[in-house]
Amino acid sequence: MDFLDNHILPQSAHHIVLLRYILMLTLVILVPYLSFITGASLISLFLRKKGPEAGEGKYYKLAKDFADLAAFNKSLPLALGVVPMLSAVFCYAQLLHLSGSSVPGYLLLSLILFLVAAGLLSLYKHSFHFTDLFTYLGKEEIKSEEYKREIASYKFSMGGMFASTGFYGVIFLLVATYIFVGAIQLASQTDKVAEANDFLLLLFSFDTITYYIQFLFLAITLASLVMLYYYFRPSSEQKKLVSEEYAEYVKKFSLSTGLVSMLIIPIFLVANILSKSDVALTGSIFFAGIFVFFLLVMLSNLFYLMLRNNHTKHITSATFLMLLFLVVFVMKDQFAFNTATKDQYIQLVENYEIKHAEFLAEFGLGGEVISGADIYNGKCVACHQFDKKVVGPPYNETLPKYEGDVDKLANFILNPVKINPEYPAMPNQGLKPAEAKAVAEYIIQTYQPEAK
Numbered sequence: 001m002d003f004l005d006n007h008i009l010p011q012s013a014h015h016i017v018l019l020r021y022i023l024m025l026t027l028v029i030l031v032p033y034l035s036f037i038t039g040a041s042l043i044s045l046f047l048r049k050k051g052p053e054a055g056e057g058k059y060y061k062l063a064k065d066f067a068d069l070a071a072f073n074k075s076l077p078l079a080l081g082v083v084p085m086l087s088a089v090f091c092y093a094q095l096l097h098l099s100g101s102s103v104p105g106y107l108l109l110s111l112i113l114f115l116v117a118a119g120l121l122s123l124y125k126h127s128f129h130f131t132d133l134f135t136y137l138g139k140e141e142i143k144s145e146e147y148k149r150e151i152a153s154y155k156f157s158m159g160g161m162f163a164s165t166g167f168y169g170v171i172f173l174l175v176a177t178y179i180f181v182g183a184i185q186l187a188s189q190t191d192k193v194a195e196a197n198d199f200l201l202l203l204f205s206f207d208t209i210t211y212y213i214q215f216l217f218l219a220i221t222l223a224s225l226v227m228l229y230y231y232f233r234p235s236s237e238q239k240k241l242v243s244e245e246y247a248e249y250v251k252k253f254s255l256s257t258g259l260v261s262m263l264i265i266p267i268f269l270v271a272n273i274l275s276k277s278d279v280a281l282t283g284s285i286f287f288a289g290i291f292v293f294f295l296l297v298m299l300s301n302l303f304y305l306m307l308r309n310n311h312t313k314h315i316t317s318a319t320f321l322m323l324l325f326l327v328v329f330v331m332k333d334q335f336a337f338n339t340a341t342k343d344q345y346i347q348l349v350e351n352y353e354i355k356h357a358e359f360l361a362e363f364g365l366g367g368e369v370i371s372g373a374d375i376y377n378g379k380c381v382a383c384h385q386f387d388k389k390v391v392g393p394p395y396n397e398t399l400p401k402y403e404g405d406v407d408k409l410a411n412f413i414l415n416p417v418k419i420n421p422e423y424p425a426m427p428n429q430g431l432k433p434a435e436a437k438a439v440a441e442y443i444i445q446t447y448q449p450e451a452k
């Protein structure tokens, strides 16, 4: 990603830490959103394949509900998908600057695929509503044969579009999320990147595969939970709009699907933590892993209770637990990333320091400030005191003639010449012009002639 690399400003240590927090925050939004939309559209497609072509069947209706949630409105994919993805690209580009990593590039690829998927899924959702409309119209007593035929043919072509938008939407989404997951896993595999083709590593590393399976089951769990929350949260009006029988079906389906998928997550959670490279492992990852596991156990308990007693009383607590789970789940991987990029961090800070010094120098502010006092104490004090003769003459005697002409004094210090026959010649001190000038200024200001 030379293009991105050229547009990076070197970051100071503080900024890098800040960027890491921003990245974590971004992923706390992005991972759950991508996961949810993947889960909802997968379930929708599955139910649609299961149910009859069109009509009022419960499969069909729930498929429509999931499609509606997945493509809730047009601004959601922008706010929770596109913007955080761009922010992630930006953060990774900064944090992996100079490492030659392709992670930001892969994330951009994933973003493009996601946009296509979001468009298709929005069409998929609309095609449900159109199909319903045509089904309804088909039932009406319409006299004109022509209209009837037209309605039938539209319904038919709608059906075709319906099937394909959903299918391709899900395919694009799966590829987009796979590359996304691969890229964020790749970012932590700093030890392997150098020696391998990183796109293959992204696609086939054990990290990516285990994380992605986790992600998919999380997706199903999350979509089921959101559906439950949508219908059964205490303040929801939604339940009143549907038949008792359908509400019962939504409850049973979402609770059991959610429960089964969340029970599979721990297996891949453990596998993913164990698959992490040594460079990424620290105690905090294990700790976060155990915490996440614990939250899952509590969550599945709540789901089990609700399923067994056939109610949805714990839906608010379950939602809260899920949110907590998602935050820790994402943080755990960012710990791994931070640990794995420790060397990279040091390199970036060093690079910043060099660039910063160059930048200051450009404006004449550069370099270290040379202190005349330091040079005097380091180099001259061995032979000179202000008021006593040592090897050389006391400054209080020799400096009055340089009063008002610091440059001349600096010149002498730079290239000492023989002056007073009572003393040996002063050896050259090997100072730079700026240093000679600084020490000259210092001694001129400090000495005390009798008259001063």
Ligand code: HEC
Pocket (backbone or CB within 6 Å): 375, 376, 379, 380, 381, 382, 383, 384, 391, 392, 393, 398, 412, 413, 417, 418, 419, 420, 421, 423, 424, 425, 426, 427, 429, 439, 440, 443
């Ligand atoms: C190794 C001893 C030695 C060191 C170190 C030394 N000087 Fe001298 N310096 C002398 C001697 C000896 C003279 C007298 C030389 C002469 O008169 O020819 C002298 C003379 C001078 C004079 C008087 C020149 C004049 O016009 O009479 C100045 C000013 C001076 N030194 C500044 C410095 C400064 C500033 C440093 C530190 C960067 C320094 N010296 C380090 C030995 C030293």
